[in-house]
Amino acid sequence: MRVFKLGGLAALAVVAGLSLTACQSDDGGDEAAGTGKGSASSQTAGDSGSSGDSGSSGDSGATASAGASVSGASGGPSSEGDGKDGAQGADGGVAACRTDGLKVTAANTTIDGDDRATVAVTLKNAGGTSCALGGAYAGVDLKTNAGALSATRANKESIPDLPVVLKAGESTSFGVWYPFNKTGGSGVRVTGLVVTPPNETKPVTLAWPGEASLPVTEDGGGAGVEVGPLGSEGQGG
Template sequence: MKHTRIAAHAAIGVVATLSLTACGGDDSGKDSSAKGSSSSAPSSSSSSSDGDSKPKGGSGSGGSEAGNAKSGSGEDTSAGAGAANGTTNTDGKVKFCKTRDLAIDAGDAAPDKDSGRINITMINRGSTTCSATGFAGVDIKDADHTSSPIERGHAQPRITILKPGDAAVFDLAYDIDKTGGSLAHPTNILVTPPNETHTVTLNWPAGAGKIKGAYTDVQVYPTHTTR
């Protein structure tokens, strides 16, 4: 019996020792975790700061385009900055001409009795060089007050850079009706310069030949310089 009691006391002492050791281990784990979370806080703050420094806005904001323009070019990146500010550029340096800076006029330029052609001239009245590259948007207004959009002809746009005072021209081409039965009675040409949203209204040139067919048979061609 004496040996049994001694063994029991020894077992209780071992259990107590193990319990104290386990408690010490738990405290050590908590301290380590606290230190870990404390050291990670500056990293999280830094990440937030980096996020605030990046361009905001979706794909339409121009930020991604600006980044693409800059990457690996080693050239003037002013176009990237322009795109980020919402300014449209052509070759990285020259902005598109604004409607307000253009003097626009239309004239009959038919080369013969069968082919109708309207020349539309745009003169840069602004103080800076600009680009008129591309297709203008054109609608023809009829005497019945309806307007018809004009389709693009099959032609490749050419770079058209206008210094102050320079002119660009684009054409409307169609076949002339010589039967006297034309159903088209154009009164005005609505012109929106390339890459612009503001429109000007011009008078249909007096003396221009009658349009054969419908307005869908008229085509607009891209701009080019007059030099």
């Protein structure tokens, strides 16, 4: 059974916030390192625009460099994980991580014996300079044959929604948790994964690397899906 410690995650988020403040001081201190280390998984981002019908992935993620500062970042479109509550930096601070400057990947990381299935999503800074993810949560939506299903934030009451700074080439990962379909039926078929980085409006559509279906709820939709904060899952793979 997979367990992650929330205390460490909260501390990590606070450290990231303090690091961002240090970057904005007048003494020209060094930029803070990001939370994630390691390589991205084999599932890579394809279309960087809005959700398409296929949900398929391309050969590589977007690699455009990040531009605007954290203070200019806007909220994302997903219902709960859009990062709209993320802390904002002062002008001249670390640039905000933009979707086009991130390589977004996903992999099935479910372990035998887990009570829920897991997909790890990794965000890698593909630009040449440090950038700040504008909150602790990304937006996650599953594309299904019953319509879009938005993930809810796990443990959102205890996780401060602070920015996370990634140096060039650094990564951070988070978990997407969902129930196994043990009903014996076909369930709700998952056809794609849509990820919107924290405090961004532009999503990335990936192929779904997890279980083929979710159990059906009474209203005909899929059972609950949760998204964890940045750093809540090991690097996808």
